[in-house]
Amino acid sequence: MFTGKPSVFLLMVNGQIESADFPEFDELYCKYSYVYGHDWAPTTGLEEGISQITSKNRDCNQHFVWNFPMEITFKSTNPFGWPQIVVSVYGADLFGNDVVRGYGGVHVPTTPGRHKRTIPMFVPESSSKLQKFTSWLMGRRPEFTDPKVVAQGEGREVTRVLSQGYVTISFNIVTKDLKKLGYDSIPTNSHNPVLSDV
Protein backbone atom coordinates (compact mmCIF):
# COMPACT_ATOMS: atom_id res chain seq x y z
CA MET A 1 0.00 0.00 0.00
CA PHE A 2 1.50 3.32 -1.03
CA THR A 3 1.34 5.62 1.94
CA GLY A 4 3.47 8.52 0.76
CA LYS A 5 6.81 9.62 2.15
CA PRO A 6 7.73 7.98 5.46
CA SER A 7 8.60 10.19 8.41
CA VAL A 8 10.56 7.70 10.51
CA PHE A 9 13.20 5.16 9.67
CA LEU A 10 13.83 1.89 11.49
CA LEU A 11 17.08 0.32 12.60
CA MET A 12 17.02 -3.38 13.43
CA VAL A 13 19.95 -4.78 15.39
CA ASN A 14 20.45 -8.52 15.77
CA GLY A 15 23.63 -9.54 17.40
CA GLN A 16 25.47 -11.19 20.18
CA ILE A 17 28.13 -10.40 22.72
CA GLU A 18 30.40 -13.15 21.55
CA SER A 19 33.43 -13.29 23.78
CA ALA A 20 35.92 -11.38 25.84
CA ASP A 21 39.65 -11.40 26.40
CA PHE A 22 40.85 -10.48 29.89
CA PRO A 23 44.23 -12.04 30.52
CA GLU A 24 44.29 -11.43 34.27
CA PHE A 25 40.82 -12.47 35.41
CA ASP A 26 38.47 -15.43 35.56
CA GLU A 27 34.70 -15.97 36.00
CA LEU A 28 33.18 -12.91 34.44
CA TYR A 29 29.67 -11.82 33.47
CA CYS A 30 28.60 -8.81 31.49
CA LYS A 31 25.71 -6.37 31.35
CA TYR A 32 24.74 -4.40 28.28
CA SER A 33 22.43 -1.45 27.69
CA TYR A 34 21.78 1.06 24.92
CA VAL A 35 22.30 4.82 25.00
CA TYR A 36 20.56 6.86 22.31
CA GLY A 37 19.55 10.44 21.52
CA HIS A 38 16.22 12.20 22.07
CA ASP A 39 14.97 11.47 18.57
CA TRP A 40 15.30 7.72 19.01
CA ALA A 41 12.96 5.23 20.65
CA PRO A 42 13.12 1.44 20.88
CA THR A 43 10.09 -0.25 19.37
CA THR A 44 10.66 -3.94 20.11
CA GLY A 45 13.30 -5.97 21.82
CA LEU A 46 15.19 -5.72 25.06
CA GLU A 47 17.17 -2.63 25.95
CA GLU A 48 19.24 -4.23 28.67
CA GLY A 49 20.50 -7.63 29.69
CA ILE A 50 22.77 -9.55 32.04
CA SER A 51 24.68 -12.55 30.79
CA GLN A 52 25.71 -15.80 32.40
CA ILE A 53 28.98 -16.19 34.35
CA THR A 54 31.65 -17.78 32.22
CA SER A 55 35.17 -19.03 32.82
CA LYS A 56 38.23 -19.60 30.71
CA ASN A 57 38.68 -23.05 29.32
CA ARG A 58 41.58 -24.61 31.20
CA ASP A 59 43.11 -26.35 28.23
CA CYS A 60 43.32 -24.25 25.14
CA ASN A 61 40.95 -21.36 24.57
CA GLN A 62 41.88 -18.47 26.83
CA HIS A 63 38.81 -16.44 25.93
CA PHE A 64 35.58 -15.96 27.84
CA VAL A 65 32.63 -16.99 25.68
CA TRP A 66 29.16 -15.63 26.42
CA ASN A 67 27.39 -16.00 23.06
CA PHE A 68 24.77 -13.66 24.56
CA PRO A 69 21.98 -12.65 22.14
CA MET A 70 20.79 -9.06 21.64
CA GLU A 71 17.79 -8.16 19.52
CA ILE A 72 16.31 -4.70 19.33
CA THR A 73 14.63 -2.39 16.82
CA PHE A 74 14.77 1.39 17.05
CA LYS A 75 12.78 4.03 15.24
CA SER A 76 13.98 7.57 14.70
CA THR A 77 13.62 10.74 12.66
CA ASN A 78 17.27 11.82 12.83
CA PRO A 79 20.58 9.96 12.73
CA PHE A 80 21.92 12.26 15.44
CA GLY A 81 22.05 10.29 18.69
CA TRP A 82 22.67 7.01 16.85
CA PRO A 83 22.43 4.23 19.48
CA GLN A 84 25.52 3.09 21.30
CA ILE A 85 25.82 -0.19 23.12
CA VAL A 86 27.48 0.11 26.53
CA VAL A 87 28.94 -3.07 28.00
CA SER A 88 30.16 -3.52 31.58
CA VAL A 89 32.01 -6.62 32.70
CA TYR A 90 32.03 -7.78 36.31
CA GLY A 91 33.74 -10.57 38.18
CA ALA A 92 34.58 -11.79 41.64
CA ASP A 93 37.82 -10.69 43.29
CA LEU A 94 39.99 -12.68 45.69
CA PHE A 95 37.60 -12.16 48.60
CA GLY A 96 34.43 -12.98 46.68
CA ASN A 97 33.16 -9.42 46.17
CA ASP A 98 31.62 -8.46 42.86
CA VAL A 99 33.88 -5.88 41.27
CA VAL A 100 33.88 -4.17 37.90
CA ARG A 101 36.47 -5.41 35.42
CA GLY A 102 35.76 -3.07 32.52
CA TYR A 103 33.44 -0.64 30.82
CA GLY A 104 33.30 -0.11 27.10
CA GLY A 105 31.02 1.20 24.42
CA VAL A 106 30.65 1.41 20.69
CA HIS A 107 28.15 2.85 18.23
CA VAL A 108 25.83 0.36 16.59
CA PRO A 109 27.13 0.12 12.98
CA THR A 110 25.44 2.48 10.54
CA THR A 111 25.62 0.33 7.41
CA PRO A 112 23.41 -2.69 6.79
CA GLY A 113 25.14 -6.04 6.88
CA ARG A 114 27.27 -8.13 9.15
CA HIS A 115 29.86 -6.43 11.37
CA LYS A 116 32.20 -7.45 14.14
CA ARG A 117 33.53 -4.98 16.67
CA THR A 118 36.22 -5.62 19.27
CA ILE A 119 35.99 -2.96 21.93
CA PRO A 120 38.57 -2.17 24.61
CA MET A 121 37.38 -2.30 28.22
CA PHE A 122 38.68 0.06 30.89
CA VAL A 123 38.18 0.71 34.61
CA PRO A 124 38.58 3.99 36.49
CA GLU A 125 41.93 4.17 38.22
CA SER A 126 42.44 4.88 41.92
CA SER A 127 43.87 8.31 42.49
CA SER A 128 46.55 7.23 44.97
CA LYS A 129 48.41 4.07 45.96
CA LEU A 130 46.75 4.10 49.38
CA GLN A 131 43.31 4.21 47.85
CA LYS A 132 44.30 1.40 45.52
CA PHE A 133 45.30 -0.77 48.47
CA THR A 134 42.21 -0.04 50.58
CA SER A 135 39.92 -0.63 47.63
CA TRP A 136 41.61 -3.98 46.98
CA LEU A 137 41.21 -4.89 50.64
CA MET A 138 37.61 -3.75 51.04
CA GLY A 139 36.40 -4.95 47.66
CA ARG A 140 35.08 -1.51 46.71
CA ARG A 141 36.87 -0.62 43.50
CA PRO A 142 36.40 2.73 41.81
CA GLU A 143 33.44 2.45 39.48
CA PHE A 144 31.20 4.76 37.48
CA THR A 145 27.89 5.57 39.19
CA ASP A 146 26.19 5.24 35.82
CA PRO A 147 27.88 3.05 33.18
CA LYS A 148 26.22 5.18 30.49
CA VAL A 149 28.92 7.79 31.07
CA VAL A 150 31.04 5.71 28.69
CA ALA A 151 28.74 6.74 25.84
CA GLN A 152 29.09 10.46 26.45
CA GLY A 153 31.76 12.79 25.21
CA GLU A 154 31.50 15.42 27.91
CA GLY A 155 33.10 15.34 31.32
CA ARG A 156 35.58 12.62 30.50
CA GLU A 157 38.63 14.82 30.64
CA VAL A 158 38.94 14.39 34.38
CA THR A 159 38.81 10.61 34.44
CA ARG A 160 41.90 8.43 34.58
CA VAL A 161 41.37 4.86 33.45
CA LEU A 162 43.19 1.61 32.99
CA SER A 163 42.36 -0.45 29.93
CA GLN A 164 42.69 -4.15 30.59
CA GLY A 165 40.71 -6.30 28.18
CA TYR A 166 38.56 -6.57 25.07
CA VAL A 167 35.01 -7.67 24.28
CA THR A 168 33.99 -8.86 20.81
CA ILE A 169 30.45 -8.13 19.62
CA SER A 170 28.95 -9.11 16.30
CA PHE A 171 26.05 -7.27 14.71
CA ASN A 172 23.63 -7.84 11.85
CA ILE A 173 22.08 -4.53 10.84
CA VAL A 174 18.99 -3.86 8.73
CA THR A 175 17.64 -0.39 8.09
CA LYS A 176 14.25 0.56 6.67
CA ASP A 177 13.38 3.81 4.89
CA LEU A 178 16.73 5.46 5.60
CA LYS A 179 17.21 5.89 1.85
CA LYS A 180 13.64 7.13 1.31
CA LEU A 181 14.28 9.93 3.77
CA GLY A 182 17.32 10.96 1.74
CA TYR A 183 20.05 9.51 3.94
CA ASP A 184 22.88 7.63 2.25
CA SER A 185 24.86 5.41 4.58
CA ILE A 186 26.02 2.67 2.24
CA PRO A 187 29.58 2.78 0.94
CA THR A 188 29.84 3.26 -2.80
CA ASN A 189 32.02 0.23 -3.52
CA SER A 190 29.54 -2.28 -2.14
CA HIS A 191 26.41 -1.57 -4.15
CA ASN A 192 26.42 -4.99 -5.78
CA PRO A 193 26.56 -7.63 -3.07
CA VAL A 194 26.31 -10.51 -5.59
CA LEU A 195 29.79 -9.88 -6.93
CA SER A 196 32.21 -10.43 -4.08
CA ASP A 197 35.42 -12.40 -3.90
CA VAL A 198 35.15 -15.67 -2.07
Next chain:
Amino acid sequence: METVYRFPPEKRMAEVHIIGQIVGASGFPQNSLFCKWGLQAGCAWKLLSGLKDGQTQVDNPVIKDMAYWSHPIDIHYATKGLQGWPKLYIQVWHQDSFGRNELYGYGFCHIPSSPGTHEIQCVTWRPLGTWQEQLSQMFVGGGPQLKHSDLIYTGADRYRLQTVAMGKVHLQLSIILRNFDQYGVEY
Protein backbone atom coordinates in the same frame (compact mmCIF):
# COMPACT_ATOMS: atom_id res chain seq x y z
CA MET B 1 39.62 35.66 -5.41
CA GLU B 2 38.66 32.00 -5.21
CA THR B 3 35.45 30.85 -6.87
CA VAL B 4 33.15 29.32 -4.33
CA TYR B 5 30.35 27.08 -5.50
CA ARG B 6 27.28 27.42 -3.34
CA PHE B 7 24.10 25.39 -3.65
CA PRO B 8 21.04 27.36 -4.90
CA PRO B 9 19.13 28.49 -1.81
CA GLU B 10 15.71 27.13 -2.71
CA LYS B 11 16.78 23.46 -2.47
CA ARG B 12 17.07 21.64 0.84
CA MET B 13 20.42 21.88 2.56
CA ALA B 14 22.78 18.97 2.36
CA GLU B 15 23.58 17.30 5.68
CA VAL B 16 26.47 15.24 6.98
CA HIS B 17 26.33 12.97 10.03
CA ILE B 18 29.62 11.91 11.59
CA ILE B 19 29.12 9.00 14.00
CA GLY B 20 32.04 7.13 15.51
CA GLN B 21 34.85 7.04 18.02
CA ILE B 22 38.38 8.14 18.67
CA VAL B 23 39.48 4.59 19.45
CA GLY B 24 42.99 5.15 20.82
CA ALA B 25 46.63 5.76 20.02
CA SER B 26 49.69 3.63 19.41
CA GLY B 27 53.34 4.13 18.65
CA PHE B 28 54.05 6.78 21.28
CA PRO B 29 57.04 6.52 23.62
CA GLN B 30 54.93 6.29 26.77
CA ASN B 31 51.38 5.11 27.14
CA SER B 32 49.57 7.24 29.70
CA LEU B 33 47.90 9.42 27.09
CA PHE B 34 44.90 11.65 26.47
CA CYS B 35 43.77 13.54 23.43
CA LYS B 36 42.23 16.95 22.85
CA TRP B 37 40.27 16.99 19.61
CA GLY B 38 38.23 19.43 17.61
CA LEU B 39 36.50 19.83 14.27
CA GLN B 40 37.11 22.72 11.95
CA ALA B 41 34.86 23.46 8.97
CA GLY B 42 34.44 26.26 6.45
CA CYS B 43 31.97 29.10 6.70
CA ALA B 44 29.32 27.38 4.57
CA TRP B 45 29.01 24.63 7.22
CA LYS B 46 26.68 24.94 10.18
CA LEU B 47 26.84 22.71 13.23
CA LEU B 48 23.30 21.52 13.98
CA SER B 49 23.91 19.14 16.87
CA GLY B 50 26.77 17.54 18.73
CA LEU B 51 29.93 18.71 20.38
CA LYS B 52 32.62 19.84 18.02
CA ASP B 53 35.52 19.62 20.41
CA GLY B 54 36.43 17.79 23.54
CA GLN B 55 39.03 15.99 25.54
CA THR B 56 39.25 12.27 26.14
CA GLN B 57 39.97 10.45 29.39
CA VAL B 58 43.53 9.58 30.36
CA ASP B 59 44.27 5.93 29.71
CA ASN B 60 47.02 3.95 31.34
CA PRO B 61 46.86 0.58 29.63
CA VAL B 62 47.75 -2.74 31.23
CA ILE B 63 48.37 -4.22 27.77
CA LYS B 64 51.08 -1.81 26.83
CA ASP B 65 50.94 -1.53 23.08
CA MET B 66 47.99 0.82 22.68
CA ALA B 67 46.16 3.41 24.76
CA TYR B 68 42.37 3.21 24.38
CA TRP B 69 39.95 6.11 24.76
CA SER B 70 36.74 4.96 22.97
CA HIS B 71 35.64 8.58 22.90
CA PRO B 72 32.27 8.87 21.08
CA ILE B 73 31.77 11.41 18.33
CA ASP B 74 28.27 12.25 17.06
CA ILE B 75 28.04 15.42 14.99
CA HIS B 76 25.43 16.74 12.58
CA TYR B 77 26.41 19.41 10.05
CA ALA B 78 24.31 21.17 7.40
CA THR B 79 26.07 22.80 4.51
CA LYS B 80 25.48 25.17 1.62
CA GLY B 81 28.68 24.34 -0.23
CA LEU B 82 31.46 21.81 -0.63
CA GLN B 83 34.34 24.08 0.35
CA GLY B 84 35.72 23.81 3.83
CA TRP B 85 34.86 20.12 4.24
CA PRO B 86 35.31 19.41 7.98
CA LYS B 87 38.69 18.42 9.35
CA LEU B 88 39.35 16.72 12.66
CA TYR B 89 42.48 17.96 14.45
CA ILE B 90 43.98 16.28 17.48
CA GLN B 91 46.60 16.96 20.11
CA VAL B 92 47.95 13.95 21.97
CA TRP B 93 49.26 14.63 25.46
CA HIS B 94 51.06 12.44 27.93
CA GLN B 95 50.21 12.60 31.63
CA ASP B 96 52.91 11.20 33.89
CA SER B 97 52.50 9.75 37.36
CA PHE B 98 52.98 13.19 38.93
CA GLY B 99 50.10 14.64 36.94
CA ARG B 100 52.25 16.77 34.62
CA ASN B 101 51.08 17.08 31.03
CA GLU B 102 53.50 16.96 28.11
CA LEU B 103 52.67 17.43 24.45
CA TYR B 104 53.20 14.27 22.42
CA GLY B 105 51.87 15.13 19.01
CA TYR B 106 49.66 17.13 16.69
CA GLY B 107 47.74 15.66 13.80
CA PHE B 108 44.73 16.19 11.60
CA CYS B 109 42.67 14.27 9.10
CA HIS B 110 39.77 15.18 6.85
CA ILE B 111 36.39 13.72 7.72
CA PRO B 112 35.75 11.12 4.98
CA SER B 113 33.56 12.38 2.19
CA SER B 114 31.94 9.06 1.27
CA PRO B 115 29.30 7.22 3.27
CA GLY B 116 30.10 4.09 5.23
CA THR B 117 32.38 3.11 8.07
CA HIS B 118 36.02 4.13 7.79
CA GLU B 119 39.01 3.04 9.86
CA ILE B 120 41.38 5.98 9.91
CA GLN B 121 44.91 6.17 11.26
CA CYS B 122 45.93 9.75 11.82
CA VAL B 123 49.69 10.29 11.90
CA THR B 124 51.11 12.82 14.36
CA TRP B 125 54.19 14.99 14.69
CA ARG B 126 55.80 17.09 17.37
CA PRO B 127 57.83 20.31 16.95
CA LEU B 128 61.57 19.75 17.29
CA GLY B 129 63.53 22.38 19.18
CA THR B 130 67.24 23.18 19.17
CA TRP B 131 69.66 20.50 20.36
CA GLN B 132 69.80 22.12 23.81
CA GLU B 133 66.02 21.95 24.06
CA GLN B 134 66.06 18.32 22.93
CA LEU B 135 68.63 17.47 25.59
CA SER B 136 66.64 19.09 28.38
CA GLN B 137 63.48 17.44 27.04
CA MET B 138 65.14 14.06 27.47
CA PHE B 139 65.70 14.70 31.17
CA VAL B 140 62.98 17.06 32.30
CA GLY B 141 60.23 16.67 29.70
CA GLY B 142 58.31 19.55 28.17
CA GLY B 143 59.37 20.84 24.80
CA PRO B 144 58.16 23.40 22.28
CA GLN B 145 54.46 23.73 21.48
CA LEU B 146 52.66 25.61 18.74
CA LYS B 147 51.56 29.13 19.64
CA HIS B 148 48.61 29.07 17.24
CA SER B 149 46.88 25.76 17.05
CA ASP B 150 45.44 26.39 13.61
CA LEU B 151 48.81 25.44 12.16
CA ILE B 152 47.78 21.85 12.88
CA TYR B 153 45.27 21.84 10.03
CA THR B 154 46.51 24.57 7.66
CA GLY B 155 49.55 24.41 5.46
CA ALA B 156 50.15 28.11 5.01
CA ASP B 157 53.05 28.91 7.30
CA ARG B 158 54.58 25.53 7.86
CA TYR B 159 57.80 26.01 5.96
CA ARG B 160 59.52 27.48 8.98
CA LEU B 161 58.71 24.57 11.26
CA GLN B 162 60.92 21.59 12.00
CA THR B 163 59.19 18.53 13.41
CA VAL B 164 59.71 14.90 14.35
CA ALA B 165 57.31 12.00 13.77
CA MET B 166 55.33 10.54 16.65
CA GLY B 167 52.72 7.76 16.88
CA LYS B 168 49.29 7.26 15.30
CA VAL B 169 45.77 7.95 16.50
CA HIS B 170 43.16 5.38 15.47
CA LEU B 171 39.66 6.55 14.59
CA GLN B 172 36.57 4.72 13.44
CA LEU B 173 34.09 7.07 11.78
CA SER B 174 30.81 6.30 10.01
CA ILE B 175 29.50 8.92 7.62
CA ILE B 176 25.87 9.39 6.56
CA LEU B 177 25.19 11.94 3.84
CA ARG B 178 21.82 13.46 2.99
CA ASN B 179 20.51 15.34 -0.03
CA PHE B 180 23.87 15.52 -1.79
CA ASP B 181 22.52 13.81 -4.88
CA GLN B 182 20.05 16.68 -5.36
CA TYR B 183 23.02 18.86 -6.20
CA GLY B 184 24.67 16.39 -8.51
CA VAL B 185 27.50 15.74 -6.05
CA GLU B 186 29.18 12.40 -6.76
CA TYR B 187 31.00 10.45 -4.10
